[in-house]
Amino acid sequence: MSNYPGLTDRFLKYVKVETRSDENSTTIPSTKSQVEFAKQLAAELKELGLSNVRIHPTNGYVLATLPSNLEAGKSAKKVGFISHMDTADFNAKNVNPQIVDNYDGQSVIKLDEAGEYVLDPAEFPNLKNYQGHTLITTDGTTLLGADDKAGVAEIITAFAYLLKHPEIKHGTLQLGIGPDEEIGTGADHFDVADFDADLAYTVDGGPLGELEYETFNAAQAEISFTGKNVHPGTAKGVMVNASLLAMDFQSRLPQDQVPELTAGREGFFLLLSVEGNVEEAKLTYIIRDHDRQKFEAKKALLNDIVAEMNQELGQKRVRAEVRDQYYNMREVIEKDMTVVDLAKEAMENLDIKPLIFPVRGGTDGSKISFMGLPTPNLFAGGENMHGRYEYVSVQVMEKAVDLIIEIAKLAAK
Numbered sequence: 001m002s003n004y005p006g007l008t009d010r011f012l013k014y015v016k017v018e019t020r021s022d023e024n025s026t027t028i029p030s031t032k033s034q035v036e037f038a039k040q041l042a043a044e045l046k047e048l049g050l051s052n053v054r055i056h057p058t059n060g061y062v063l064a065t066l067p068s069n070l071e072a073g074k075s076a077k078k079v080g081f082i083s084h085m086d087t088a089d090f091n092a093k094n095v096n097p098q099i100v101d102n103y104d105g106q107s108v109i110k111l112d113e114a115g116e117y118v119l120d121p122a123e124f125p126n127l128k129n130y131q132g133h134t135l136i137t138t139d140g141t142t143l144l145g146a147d148d149k150a151g152v153a154e155i156i157t158a159f160a161y162l163l164k165h166p167e168i169k170h171g172t173l174q175l176g177i178g179p180d181e182e183i184g185t186g187a188d189h190f191d192v193a194d195f196d197a198d199l200a201y202t203v204d205g206g207p208l209g210e211l212e213y214e215t216f217n218a219a220q221a222e223i224s225f226t227g228k229n230v231h232p233g234t235a236k237g238v239m240v241n242a243s244l245l246a247m248d249f250q251s252r253l254p255q256d257q258v259p260e261l262t263a264g265r266e267g268f269f270l271l272l273s274v275e276g277n278v279e280e281a282k283l284t285y286i287i288r289d290h291d292r293q294k295f296e297a298k299k300a301l302l303n304d305i306v307a308e309m310n311q312e313l314g315q316k317r318v319r320a321e322v323r324d325q326y327y328n329m330r331e332v333i334e335k336d337m338t339v340v341d342l343a344k345e346a347m348e349n350l351d352i353k354p355l356i357f358p359v360r361g362g363t364d365g366s367k368i369s370f371m372g373l374p375t376p377n378l379f380a381g382g383e384n385m386h387g388r389y390e391y392v393s394v395q396v397m398e399k400a401v402d403l404i405i406e407i408a409k410l411a412a413k
């Protein structure tokens, strides 16, 4: 029997609530469904008996505190646990989770009745890691939303457990469940002072053991090209074709520094979109690199190519607008590795092998770390996130709850 009888029910209840974020929205949170879900979570946290339960008036985070139960005079670092309530850009209406008890680690799992969509270990080899586990899958029509409702359910379950077990000593623990992680804006408005923690973790990673404190540095660039359109019959020596300028620009970038040819710590330029005609053209790129110097060099290269082309053209026809998006949290965290060491030690105490690797992406923790609160990322258990093949193991979710409790204990030692 599980130590955490409420965990699965809580998770199943949350995933059935549609909370997809919307990158075209101008409101915070981006969707009404998240506002409603936040209210539902706040009511639950109050009923559990957590303190200081509130919804932040400007950023939409659901926040709560589990006060320290240490004897008077004893203090510990305040630890925060953060997850996100929104789901990714995929159908999330009428999520209908399926439960596979005692999975054998080799069978093909039918998601829909007709078997149009299946989880096949030949295609998804990680399934082999789940022999004997209870898996929760989709019915093939939606995503599951374990990203990150697994994290939400795990943090709340851990806090509920600690409330019921005052014999487990811990310092002040903070809980934060935010909106709009998937559209990359939720953490922009995170209120570090109000959250009031010394160190924190996002519980938003994948499989068992994931511990991440290195992300990309990230920027977005828009390169615009101004042409000169005249009748093609009399264009000789006059026409400047903006679309051809754009193609020329792209050809001057290092052709091997693209996502499809890079891995590990290799950075890239991703050409996200191309718009153009003779008169005007625009290229949109994202730039990614773990190494800050190489990241800065990539941005400088764009500007150099712009200057070079303008000089060749004898006119200012190419313009670059480069905007930084987030930075590698390692830069902050490696100044004081306590937050990482604590998580590693907690995993080792629980016989979980820490899996530490640089994320080829960002997390809410990248932004929050640069606001002054070091926030690496812990596993939440989900596999194949952001689509219909998403699934999660109940046993791994239980391990995530174990880990949150163990970190709380160790931080108070």
Ligand SMILES: [Zn+2]
Pocket: 084, 147, 148, 181, 204
């Ligand atoms: Zn997530």
